[in-house]
Amino acid sequence: VDNFLTIRLLMQGKEVGSIIGKRGDNIKAIREEVNSLLK
Template sequence: METEIEQQEEETTFSNTDANGKRPAEDMDEEQAFKRSRNTDEMVELRVLLQSKNAGAVIGKGGKNIKALRTDVSIKTMLRAYYDPLSKVL
């Protein structure tokens, strides 16, 4: 008898998962806050931290990769050297 009640509770709790495989949204405003904007005019800043030994692959031979990114995607690049004093702790 108890197992029948538990099964009924599970079915009623997530009744619409059969339709689309998703749980119901508890708060629509909260769900919409995590959606990305599709506005193409929006400026996006992306910072990437990599080890100096890998920076060469991003820059490319003679700056080829950076130049291609600047022209093809019209990005502004700013490269900064960052020294981590803890990286050489023995």
């Protein structure tokens, strides 16, 4: 059985870059670490 957790973050555009990281490095690392789908 697949378990899903949805987390929605609301933030200003200038803050989004720190979450994504340069070249998407932060998002890639999170995706690989938790084996997740990030949109």
